Amino acid sequence: MYFAPVDPLDLYVEQPVPWAVYDRDGKLVLDKGGEFESEQQIRTLLARGLYREAAAPPRQPAPASPPPAPAPQPAASEQRTERKLLDETRLAVGDTIQLQAQFDGGNMRLAVSLIGYLKGKSIIVTAPMRDGKFLMMREGQSFIARMFSGKNAYAFPATIIKVTNVPYPHLHLSYPAEVEAVMVRRDARVKVRVIAAVQSRNSPSAAAILSDLSTGGCSLLAENQLGQKSDEIVVKFKAPISGIEQLLTLKGIVRGIQLDNAPVDGRSRFTHGVQFVDHAPGDQVALTAFVYQKLIEDELKL
Template identity: 30%
Template structure:
C-alpha cells in the first residue's frame, strides 16, 4: 500500500460504509464500525463498536487506525486518527479527527489469505453436479479447497458459490474457476483453482474479503 495525498472526502464514501477500527491498547482484534457521516476539514462520525452488546469504553484523544475498502476507488484504504468527541445520545457514536494522509493500495492477486470458508462446488456437464468443500486459502487469482470427494480433473471448469462476511455484511459470491491441481489429502482431496473472469461486484467483494482476512493474520 502507498501513502498518497488523497483527502478523505475524495473517497466518496456513503453512510453505512463498513469500517474496521483498531484502538491502540484496547483489543487484539479490529472492531467493527459503520460510517455515519463526515464534514470536510472537521470530523468523521462513526458508530461506537460494541463489546458484548455494550458500547466500548473509550477516552478522548485515544489514537486508532481505521481500515476500509473504498468501493468507488476500488482499493483498500487505511489511516491514523484520534477520537475528538464521544457521545451516547441519541445512540453511541464517535467523532474522529480528519486524517492528514491516507494509505491506499491494491491487494496483489497472488497474495493469499488463510481462511476456512464453506463453499458449494458445481461441476460436471452444465455444472449439474454439486458438493460441499472448504476453501483453505484464497486470493484474487485463485483458491485451494479441500473436500471429502470431488470427482474433477485438471483443466476442468467448475463454479463456486459461497457466502462471505465483510465487516459484518453478508454477501453471496459466485466464481468461475479452472482446476489446476489435485492432491490426495487425509480423508479427502485438495484442489487448486484458478479464477476466471468475474463480475465487478464479486471482484470487489472478494477483494475486500481477502484484505480483511490478511489483516487478521
C-alpha cells in the same frame, strides 16, 4: 500533564525516541532517548496503547541508511505501498471504515460509515452498532482505521476526540497527518482458511477449504477431486466483511488439479486452481471488499 496517542508512524527500531512514552495508565514505558528493539515490540506495545506528552515535539524522520537487500516476497505481498493525504484517497460519504482495537489480548473490529471530514480537524463517522444497538464509545479510545477506495487499501491511526448523540449518534475521529496506502493488483492473493461448498455439473455438493483468494480466483483443498480440469463449478462461502457475514456464490472454472502425496497429517488432499468467471454484481462487490479487507489486515500492520 495531558497525554496524546503516539503516532505509530513516528516509531522506529533502534532509533532514540525524542519524548518519554507512557502506557494508557500513565506508567513510563520508555524514557526519552530510549530505543525499541524490534518491530514486534512496537506492535505489542501499540496494541496496549502508547502515549506521550501532548506538548512534546513531533518525531523527525529517521536518518537515511543504505537499504537492505530486498528479500523475496510471496505473490500475496506484491503490493506497492505509499503514503498519501486523506483528501487524496477519494473517500466518499457512506464508505465503510473499519475501526480495529487490540486490548488485553483481545481484538475488536467495528464497522462505521463516513459522514464527512474537515481537513486538519476531524473525521465524522456513524456510531458503531451491534445487534441493532449503538455501542457505548468513549473519548480517547484509539484504533487503527482501515478502508478501501477504488483499487487502493488504506490504514491510519485514529482516536475518538468527540462522542455526541445530537442530532443522532456519531463520532469525531482525529484527522491523520497521512494514511498508508496499498495499491492493489487484480491478481493479488491473500491467505485465508474458509470452509466452502463446491458444486460441479456432474457431482453432488462437496466440502472444501478455500486456502487463498484473489478477485480473479482461488485455491481449493479437498479430500476428493472436485471434477476435472476445465469443469465449471460454483463455490459458495461465508465471508465476514466489516463485521457482517455475507454469503458469496461465485462461478469458476477449474484450471489445474494437483494431488498432495506427502501431507503433514497423513491424509492426501487435492489442490484445485480455480478462475472466477461471470460474477453477479453484488458478489463482485462483496468479493472485492473481502479481499481488500484481508489485504489491509495483512499488509498494513501499523
